[in-house]
Amino acid sequence: MSIDADQRGYVSATAGPTITARARRSPLLFVGLALFAIIITILVTQSRPADNQDLSIENSAPNGSRAVAQILRDQGVGVRQVNLLGDAHIEDPEHTTLVIVAGSSYLSSAQSDSVAGYPGDIVYLGLTAESLEAADPDLYVDYAEPGTAVVANCADPDAVAAEETRTGQDSISTGGLAVPQAELCFPDANGGYAYARVETSHGSRTFIANPTIASNDKLDELGNAALALRTMGHHESVTWYVGSYADTTTLTWGEDGSAPDRITANPNFLPPGTADALFALGLAALVAAFWRARRFGPLVTEPLPVVVRSSEATRGRARLYRRARATGRSTAAIRGLIALRMGQRLGVPRAAGKAGLLEAIARATGRASGDVESLLYGPPPANETAMMHLVERLDQLESEVHRP
Amino acid sequence: MYITGWTVLLAALGAVPAAITQDRGVTWLWMLAVVALALxxxxxxxxxxxxxxxxxxxxxxxxTESTTGSVTVVNNGRRRVRGAVRDAWQPSAGASSTRHRLNLxxxxxxxxxxHFHPTRRGDRHADRITVRLQGPLRLxxxxxxxxxxxxLRVLPEFASRRHLPSRLQRLREIDGQSAVQLKGAGSEFDSLREYVIGDDVRSIDWRGTARRADVVVRTYRPERDRRVFIVLDTSRxxxxxxGDAPRLDASIEATLLLTALATRAGDRVQVTAYDRVERARALGTTGAGVMPQLASALAGVEPELLEPDWPGVVRLVQGRLSQRSLVVLLTTIDTSTADSGLLEAVAALSQSHVVMVASVNDPEVERMLKGRDDAHELYAAxxxxxxALERDTVSTRLRQLTAEVVTASPDDLAPAVADRYLALKAAGRL
Structure with a gap:
């Protein structure tokens, strides 16, 4: 073939070592890489965002309430947690208990209002003034002495079954003389109550003043378990909502008060799927990084020469003069150089010495010899101003000598 | 292994199914599939x-001039090859259009x-040739x-060659001068011509006069076949x-101009670059081969951060020269050079040779000398x-040792050295 004849002078790429050969040479690297890959895979597949929210049913820590949810499920009650109020697609409010876990700080008044109209039973774990007022205008939130054991002392079957519980930070107060329609239980020494149940036109509203009775570590104390399970277990399903600052959505309802087909989060201006598309684009950006990061051959280095300015020594000396304010030394050098140049210009031999030079300059410029002498050989200037004046006059003298 | 922009585009298209299904799992699957496809x-x-x-x-x-090289790629296989090739050079080679598409x-x-447009003198090295071969899917x-x-050897610029014609003209004028007052035995007989008033009567050639009716005089021409030895100081x-270039570059310019001129004048030039050892040399060539050889020899000369070894220079010169010659030392006149033994070297060399010492003045220092605006500038001045006084002292001592001293700014050094050479030649001091 004709190519073979022309092949002299061509260099071919030598095949690099195969992967097995490389692995044999540096096994540690490959073991490390494999371990890294395995660890990353495990972390990615196994990790769920750790839920450490108070009273979340996914949280198995002491402050969570996974235990309640598990027991309810064992008893045939479907428990579902929603993170956004707007996401609570409740198909059958008649048979769904809505559990709202929210201190007053987590539930905005708009959210409270939207919840208050829910056409089914609600259990509030923790009190908010708005929801209490919406249920019964005669009830208020008051402070309580935490940790006090209180007995039911009322007719509510759930409370009676629980017999005894403890107070939390808040209590339900009747605000003095008014006689509320609510069933109030677990009175404490200060006239507050830890439990209230109000039958409204929408459904029953149960308030448990101390939300921690449903937490994993407090559930087995006194009658907490009975109280929590009985109040939440009236219907076959429970929708559990834990309030947070991040959620600003509300429960929304149709015109006729029934649950709408689709509850839209509010506010949400972006079309659905935006976050997922952005996530995909983020991964694509990662691929793009690999695309750009792969160099087309290695960088070529340039051996750089030293860069030393020739004038650096002179500049260094100038800085020394300036720091020492060496006006005398500086002026002496300028005087010397000007005298040298004038001497060369006037053709004064070096052997002529000071007197010969002064005489030649005096003759050339028409100045008095003493004047020239004081300029060239006078005392050094005392300060910078004097130096500037002297150098100015020296330049003047030199220009007179150089004048044609 | 590399990926192309198409892979990135394909990955970005994954946003569409992600938005439709709203499922992270689909996104991950898509990305894995794209990466697998690319692999x-x-x-x-x-x-x-x-x-x-x-x-x-x-x-x-x-x-400062441009040239063109090439890369040839041959496909020894049977399959068509698509991809790209890159011809890598170090940056100062000034290589452009180094990347090309490949379709063979x-x-x-x-x-x-x-294409090359080098930015530095010396040997510019090529790096690797990188090839990229694209897969059938172009991913x-x-x-x-x-x-x-x-x-790629980058020769010195020789910007001073524009001074050469005028100096050659001057050389011819010197050649044509009649009856140059020549001293010593080195003067060469050139021709006879008629006596004109003013000629030295001692140069009348009586034999010639006797053969002809007129009085004729001998004319002489400057000596030919003199030797010029140029020492480039490559020390610290x-x-x-x-300005922008090291002092050495001005010295190289001066060397090139002087060599070109002296070669035309019929002299023989030897060049050495020396600090503590000889870094480059050009000698033994005559005629048209001199300049290319010299340029090539000086191309790779770089300054070394070493103290110069002047006694070594003296030994080298005396070893290479047997007859009286012009020795040009292209160095730096400075108090420190005086201490480093330059004066002793010049004293030793000037016993048997004519010595010229050339040095570059810094225009920036010249500007500093003129600064008068404030106290800072006065201190700088x-x-x-x-x-300047210290350099003048050294120059004076060099002159006392009968050396010729040339100092000039970088651009003027080469013509100044050439002019001094011509002056020496005209004076018959070579």
Whole structure:
């Protein structure tokens, strides 16, 4: 073939070592890489965002309430947690208990209002003034002495079954003389109550003043378990909502008060799927990084020469003069150089010495010899101003000598 | 292994199913599929070893001028090869258009040009030739760098060659001068011509006069076949920058101009670059081969951060020269050079040779000398004046040792050295 004849002078790429050969040479690297890959895979597949929210049913820590949810499920009650109020697609409010876990700080008044109209039973774990007022205008939130054991002392079957519980930070107060329609239980020494149940036109509203009775570590104390399970277990399903600052959505309802087909989060201006598309684009950006990061051959280095300015020594000396304010030394050098140049210009031999030079300059410029002498050989200037004046006059003298 | 922009585009398209399904799992699957496709594509790409590459480099180029080299790629396999090739050079080679697309059928070769516009003198080295071979899907491919070492020699600029015609003109004038007052035995008989009033009566050739009716005089021409020995000092002071270039570059310019001139004048030139050892030399060539040889020899000379070894220079010169010659020392006149033994070297050399010492003045220091605006500038002027006085002292001592001293700014050094050479020649001092 004709190519073979022309092949002299061509260099071919030598095949690099195969992967097995490389692995044999540096096994540690490959073991490390494999371990890294395995660890990353495990972390990615196994990790769920750790839920450490108070009273979340996914949280198995002491402050969570996974235990309640598990027991309810064992008893045939479907428990579902929603993170956004707007996401609570409740198909059958008649048979769904809505559990709202929210201190007053987590539930905005708009959210409270939207919840208050829910056409089914609600259990509030923790009190908010708005929801209490919406249920019964005669009830208020008051402070309580935490940790006090209180007995039911009322007719509510759930409370009676629980017999005894403890107070939390808040209590339900009747605000003095008014006689509320609510069933109030677990009175404490200060006239507050830890439990209230109000039958409204929408459904029953149960308030448990101390939300921690449903937490994993407090559930087995006194009658907490009975109280929590009985109040939440009236219907076959429970929708559990834990309030947070991040959620600003509300429960929304149709015109006729029934649950709408689709509850839209509010506010949400972006079309659905935006976050997922952005996530995909983020991964694509990662691929793009690999695309750009792969160099087309290695960088070529340039051996750089030293860069030393020739004038650096002179500049260094100038800085020394300036720091020492060496006006005398500086002026002496300028005087010397000007005298040298004038001497060369006037053709004064070096052997002529000071007197010969002064005489030649005096003759050339028409100045008095003493004047020239004081300029060239006078005392050094005392300060910078004097130096500037002297150098100015020296330049003047030199220009007179150089004048044609 | 590399991936192309198409892979990125395909990955970005994953946003569409992600938005529709709203499922992260789909996104991950899509990305994995894209990466797997790219990997498979790279695996299907032809192997780089099926290609042969060859680089063609022009032998040398003068600094500031451009030249063109090429890379030839041959496809030794049967499959068509698509991809790219990169001809890598170090940055100062000034290589442009180094990347080319590759599309070769089996058994075909292609040549790609690389243009050079070097920015530094010396040997500029080529790096690897990298080839990228694209897979059938154009998503990924194989990449490999092939070591092919080549060198582009960048010769000194020789910007001072524009001074050469005027100096040659001057040389001819010197040649034509009649009855130059020549001293010593070196003067050469040239021709006879008629006596004109003013000629030295001692140069009347009585034999010739007797043969003819007129009085004739002998004319002489400047000596030919003199020797000029140029020493380039490459020690630490030659590294200092004057303007944009190191002092050494001005010395090289001066060397080139002087060599060109002296060669035309019929003299024989030897050049050495020396600090503590000889870095480069050019000698023994005559005629048209002198300048290329010299430029090539000086191309790779770089300043060394070493103290100069002046006794070594004296030994070298005395070893190479047997007859009286002009020795040109291209160095730096400075108090430190005086201490380093330059004066002793000049004293030793001037016993048997004519010595010229040439040095570059720094225009920036000249500017500092004129600064009068404020106290800072006055101190700078004082420092510059002190330096000038010290250099003058050294120059005076050199002159006392009968050496010729030339100092000039970098651009003027070469013509100044050439002029001094012509002056010496005219005076018959060579």
């Amino acid at each position: 498979i594509d790279a695996g299907l790409a032809p192997k780089p070893s099926t290609l042969g590459v060859r680089r063609t480099v022009p032998g040398s180029v003068r600094l 059928a089996g058994g075909v070769r292609a040549t790609f040009d690389t 990924g491919g194989r990449q490999q760098s092939i070591v092919v070492s080549d060198t 002071l030659s590294a200092a920058r004057v 004082g420092a510059a004046a002190r330096g």
